[in-house]
Amino acid sequence: GAVVSQHPSWVICKSGTSVKIECRSLDFQATTMFWYRQFPKQSLMLMATSNEGSKATYEQGVEKDKFLINHASLTLSTLTVTSAHPEDSSFYICSANGFVGRADTQYFGPGTRLTVL
């Protein structure tokens, strides 16, 4: 149980385009989903916390107009990188927690490798 999927697993796009990444909890309802960014050989950097039906809470320094987050249901959150630039290239990982096992355990998606040309 507690499987989180992410789509796409990788994407290459041109500078200036927008990219949408989906995060789904497959076998449980996620009360909260989190979006992280990870640079090579670095730790997970929390970008925002997403609660179903409400606006996401962004971490300091993360541009909310650039990284649009929508959490329309208890099983789906999306991250849209708008007007992507090469510096947005990174590994984006979502996670979800809910009431599978213990509520404070996070289950991670497989990540999305974004490359902006």
Place this chain on the structure above:
Amino acid sequence: GENVEQHPSTLSVQEGDSAVIKCTYSDSASNYFPWYKQELGKRPQLIIDIRSNVGEKKDQRIAVTLNKTAKHFSLHITETQPEDSAVYFCAASIGGSYIPTFGRGTSLIVHP
């Protein structure tokens, strides 16, 4: 906010040896401490966790210890195997917030 320090950043051991990774945290209100293993290009996987009402927890070759007074916790891997090679992250969170603060990670290399 919470600050989690993790050491060492890189750890190289011979197969069969033990490996220890240490973390410290700053917020005494933190009460949940998970450890994640991340292989290259893959998702972090929870391998063990401990809560502040427990001092030690063991799962086969993996154990975690917690010292609340000193605000530090450690991951112990015994009889290491090459497949243990990965990046390990510690984290700390306050119950109710469910938002962990991650350490910077330790790259464990187990040489056959």
